[in-house]
Amino acid sequence: MKTILHISASARGEESASYRLSRRMIAQLREQHPDARVVSRDLYAEPVPHIDSLYASTLARLPGGAPHAQGLSSLAWSDLLIEELKAADAVVIATPMHNFTVPSVLKAWLDHVVRIGVTFNATPQGKVGTLPDRPVYIAVSSGGPRSGERARQPDFLEPYLRAILATIGLTDLHFV
Ligand SMILES: Cc1cc2nc3c(=O)[nH]c(=O)nc-3n(C[C@H](O)[C@H](O)[C@H](O)COP(=O)(O)O)c2cc1C
Structure with missing residues (x-):
């Protein structure tokens, strides 16, 4: 394991329960893989913009996800975040x-x-993910x-993450 992507979606920074739990998960991974590099993406410290109309209309107009023109900010963010994930x-x-x-920042x-x-890819059989599977560890606090x-409440978090991550090919999920 060379690279661990650490996504944090709490507004409470290092005080956050989910963040502290995720740090422990990373420490455990690094015990097995001491040379692993951690790439951190704190979604509150550096907010990812919502998709813009260009992103939405470009994807709608060009099925198959055409390569983007330079300068389309939301698509540039998408490229960057997908590269980090890949x-x-x-x-x-x-x-x-x-x-x-x-949280909306994770959405x-x-x-x-x-x-x-x-x-x-959208196929007659439904959406088929293109990413090679890899483990995803999810530290949840509530x-x-x-x-x-x-x-005493419905949980749309875990089933949603299972469904949406499977859509892109990620099915090896570990919720804590
Ligand atoms: C806007 C908002 C909505 C929340 N909604 C829920 C909820 O639906 N169910 C729940 O159990 N806790 C809810 N909470 C509480 C947080 O999930 C809880 O405080 C959690 O431990 C915070 O985690 P963190 O320390 O990682 O930020 C909500 C908190 C906020 C700020």
């Missing part, structure tokens, strides 16, 4: 539950990396239980 041998995601699902990241013709007998 280069990672393992991914560690730190995320709190916000309103029963992922914005997903909107950039789940891209037709690039990370998945104010109340989100699963089991004590849960």
Whole structure:
């Protein structure tokens, strides 16, 4: 394992429970792979913009995900984030539950990396991911239980991440 991509989606920085848990996951990975490089993407420290109209309309107009023209900022972000993901041998995601699902900053990241013709293809059988599978470790924190007998709320976070990451080919998920 050469590269670990560390995505953090908490507004609470290093105080964050999910961030601290994810740091422990990374420490464990690095015990097995001491030379692994960690690439950090803190979605609050450096917010990823929402997709813009050019991104949305370009993808809609050009099925198959045409190569983008230089200078389209949202597509440039998409390119960058997809390259980071492709280069990672393992991914560690730190995320709190916000309103029963992922925080909007993590959704914005997903909107950039789940891209037709690039990370998945639309086929008559449905969406087929193009990324080689790799382990994804997901550190989740929530104010109340989100699963089991004590849960008093729906959990759209874990099923959503399982579905959307599978769409691009990532199925080796480990939730903690
Ligand atoms: C905007 C917002 C929405 C939240 N929604 C939920 C929720 O739906 N369910 C829940 O259990 N906790 C919810 N919480 C609480 C956080 O998930 C909880 O405090 C979590 O431990 C924060 O993790 P962090 O320290 O990694 O940021 C919410 C917090 C915020 C700020």
